Amino acid sequence: MSEGTVTDNVLLEVRGLKKYFPIQRGFFSRTVGYVKAVDDVTFFVRQGETLGLVGESGCGKTTTGRSILRALNPTAGEVWFNDPSLGRINVTTLNKQQLKTIRRNMQMIFQDPYSSLNPRMTLLQIVGEPLLVNNVAKGKELEDRVANLLRIVGLRPEYMPRYPHAFSGGQRQRIGIARALALHPKFIVCDEPVSALDVSVQAQILNLLQDLQEQFALTYLFIAHDLSVVEHISDRVAVMYVGKLVESASTEELFINPRHPYTEALLSAVPKPDPRMRTEPIVLPGDVADPANPPSGCYFHPRCRYKTDICEKETPPLREIAPDHFVACHRADELRLMGVLGPAEAA
Ligand code: SF4
Numbered sequence: 001m002s003e004g005t006v007t008d009n010v011l012l013e014v015r016g017l018k019k020y021f022p023i024q025r026g027f028f029s030r031t032v033g034y035v036k037a038v039d040d041v042t043f044f045v046r047q048g049e050t051l052g053l054v055g056e057s058g059c060g061k062t063t064t065g066r067s068i069l070r071a072l073n074p075t076a077g078e079v080w081f082n083d084p085s086l087g088r089i090n091v092t093t094l095n096k097q098q099l100k101t102i103r104r105n106m107q108m109i110f111q112d113p114y115s116s117l118n119p120r121m122t123l124l125q126i127v128g129e130p131l132l133v134n135n136v137a138k139g140k141e142l143e144d145r146v147a148n149l150l151r152i153v154g155l156r157p158e159y160m161p162r163y164p165h166a167f168s169g170g171q172r173q174r175i176g177i178a179r180a181l182a183l184h185p186k187f188i189v190c191d192e193p194v195s196a197l198d199v200s201v202q203a204q205i206l207n208l209l210q211d212l213q214e215q216f217a218l219t220y221l222f223i224a225h226d227l228s229v230v231e232h233i234s235d236r237v238a239v240m241y242v243g244k245l246v247e248s249a250s251t252e253e254l255f256i257n258p259r260h261p262y263t264e265a266l267l268s269a270v271p272k273p274d275p276r277m278r279t280e281p282i283v284l285p286g287d288v289a290d291p292a293n294p295p296s297g298c299y300f301h302p303r304c305r306y307k308t309d310i311c312e313k314e315t316p317p318l319r320e321i322a323p324d325h326f327v328a329c330h331r332a333d334e335l336r337l338m339g340v341l342g343p344a345e346a347a
Pocket of ligand 1: 260261262298299300304328330331332
């Protein structure tokens with residue numbers, strides 16, 4: 001069985017997703033190569049769960065999220081979504097009209113609450129726009145709906161006539177969340193929604209997202225560069241490296257029993273509350289590989305302390321090494337890697 005095989009209750013299934021950006025040079029803009037931002041990525045998200053998608057900056061997480069929503073057109077692959085009105089449908093093949101329908105159920109919360117909100121629009125216009133564009137409400141009904149959405153995300157309805165500059169970063173992110181919720185979506189891509197916020201505000205936004213998930217039966221793809229952020233919000237975690245998915249498992253399994261050396265390195269940097277559990281962070285040698293010119297075999301091999309000859313020659317396939325635990329490493333069966341002890345282990 002490979003990751004992405006249809007399992008119970010799957011809302012979104014991504015199969016072999018690729019997004020390549022052409023590198024053009026010269027007077028005639030000849031294509032001389034490709035940046036492989038997303039390179040054959042396969043995973044699924046179950047109804048009502050949160051899948052954390054983690055990796056260093058530039059590893060292709062955001063491009064994956066945008067390709068799923070067709071904000072970017074994928075180069076190849078399939079994105080199957082269980083839409084309440086269209087049924088199970090491949091998002092990559094939809095026409096403009098179908099995309100408009102499906103976007104009611106697939107929304108995005110953006111990383112930067114400062115640049116993602118139009119400074120010339122009031123809160124009423126920002127949050128009400130999706131309702132207006134989709135002919136869901138106008139006039140007094142629109143105002144009532146926006147007031148309700150603002151209440152839901154913890155903002156006062158009296159703020160409706162104000163502009164985004166009057167609000168703090170955390171409040172702006174709440175406005176972005178209210179806008180994403182306007183059409184009662186089923187699935188939301190949360191693209192690093194707390195990384196631009198102060199640490200003190202991050203927990204409030206994460207708690208709000210969790211409350212909303214429970215209240216509205218939402219399903220999240222939660223993108224982050226930091227495993228400690230996804231730990232508390234995610235049911236499962238998928239790790240990306242240079243456009244490829246290298247490991248995915250339930251959050252507890254991944255934190256306690258990582259099977260990919262890159263995951264082990266990321267986990268070593270996660271702050272641990274218990275001093276007995278603290279270890280030195282693993283410092284990876286060299287830089288992240290260039291997605292325009294990745295290394296041969298396993299893309300991680302120039303930085304991997306466990307590499308052997310085969311690692312430089314052959315690309316490890318993503319395979320299920322234990323139930324619901326997928327890894328792309330030639331040595332996953334033999335390596336015993338260091339995770340973070342969960343509460344059950346630590347007791
Ligand atoms: Fe390291 Fe080899 Fe596994 Fe790649 S395949 S992560 S180089 S051990």
